[in-house]
Amino acid sequence: MRSSVETFDIASGETRVVWQTERLVEAPNWSPDGKSLIINGDGRLYRLAFDGSDPTEIDTGFARQCNNDHGISPDGKTLAISDKTEFGKSAIYLLPAEGGTPRLVTRNLPSYWHGWSPDGQTLTYCGIRDQVFDIYTISIDGGEEWRLTHGEGRNDGPDWSPDRAWIYFNSSRTGRMQIWRVRPDGRDVQRITDSPYGDWFPHPSPDGRHLLVLSYDGEVFDHPRDLDVRLRLMDPQGGNGRVLLELFGGQGTMNVPNWSPKGDEFAFVRYRPV
Template identity: 40%
Template sequence: MARKLRPGQTAELYVVDVTTGERRLVYSSDSLLFEAPNWVGDRLIVNGDGSLFHINVTGGELTKIELLGVPELNNDHVVSPDGSTVYVSAEDGHLYAVPIAGGPGRRISNDHGVHHYLHGVSPDGSQLAYIGLETKDGRRITNVYTVPADGGPDVQVTDDEFADDGAEYGPDGEWIYFNSERAATVPGHAQLFRIRGEQTEQLTFDERVNWFPHPAGSMVAYVSFPPGTLGHPADVDDVRIRLLEPDGQIRELARVFGGQGTMNVPSWSPDGTSLAYVAYPMSAVVGKEGTGHDHRE
């Protein structure tokens, strides 16, 4: 079931320059809850109401991408490196490939007992990285998997009972970045990691709950929730868009009311200078939340 806006809430699509921190409002809606921007060429792609839409990065109106033969979508979707195909996760638990201009969908994923949540595509476009969710003895277990973009056998990258999510390829195509509770001492304390073969490295070590790493060049953008957050819920106060620098320093780009849908998927501009994200301010704080400022004064 697609998420809906609450009374008095708006969805606001922003672009932020990662060097200057300057933010620009691209589009807002008080009727459609849209989520998870991808950036392709001069357009941004978002999902909403179970469908996909695109909009020029300079603004305008959302235009629906017609997907034929594809079930209702969730908010996990990525674009092929050549910009010709959008890969989507559907509510039936499977992955589909659809022409970026719209048209018939082609199912990619296999039936192997997991629900597929797509997060990444390799730099050469040959592989998709996703999270496979399965239920064992009443427990929800998530692991990192890959599958060929043209279809084929799955490869299970992690095999454990830690809460893993947000699997995304790094620029070299070797490392897969993800968030996990594998280092947590309390439930929900997710941090950022990356994995290559048998080698796993932890990337963040703070008190906040860090999700959805998006690597580009030598930087990693991500969504940071307040301490004690469980999962990646919607409508959370003090969600931060952060940037992990090559030297390990963390730089803050924005603070928003949001979380789920804010920046779930790759949202870097093609030249690596900007990010797109979504804020979900309520009417009482419009003009503060949406501009990325902390509204708790």
């Protein structure tokens, strides 16, 4: 399988290939300074510049089984990772963005990171407790986690709105996976999409104007790789939105926040059989 890391320009509708490889790489984050992407592959994290060079590995210390749930703090100083090396289940750690020793944040496992609050003080993530998938938040200093959903279907893929008013997530509580949002204190749960697709991984743009969603065919429940999917752009308040791209992808295409700092582009991974 060939992985093609690409960007999409909202205004022009054009895609640009940043880097291609016959390795499996996933889930690009755009750095807050706009200079590079972070991707994962083979349990490692890599920094990928836009100059055509190969990516460079980020030192993650003992964490050598990183998955595709990772992201950079709003100030660009800290990297959140999800790794299972220490416990055999995914745990969330923080480390310096340039690399270093990870510090454990979540003690309840498994936990899969998905978003930073705009002030950089709180993380949101998917936690599986007694085989129930729900949305949680926790301080960057650790401590008690705050549960936002309570087993109403499968809940996953949370990400913050730039004004910190909402946490968007996908949920199967009405049958098909759709996009919902909830206040950070767990109040006022609202459904955002009512589409014929299976909608996953909502990412609000940094300027608050758009919501980017990955959509499977409606009969697909989970988020597998190697399927035809759509990247759809919609109003954060809801609605039908529009299809920007149709591509071969799914798991790994855009699991985590992937907008450019200005909100005019986003990064994604397209897969091609070799």
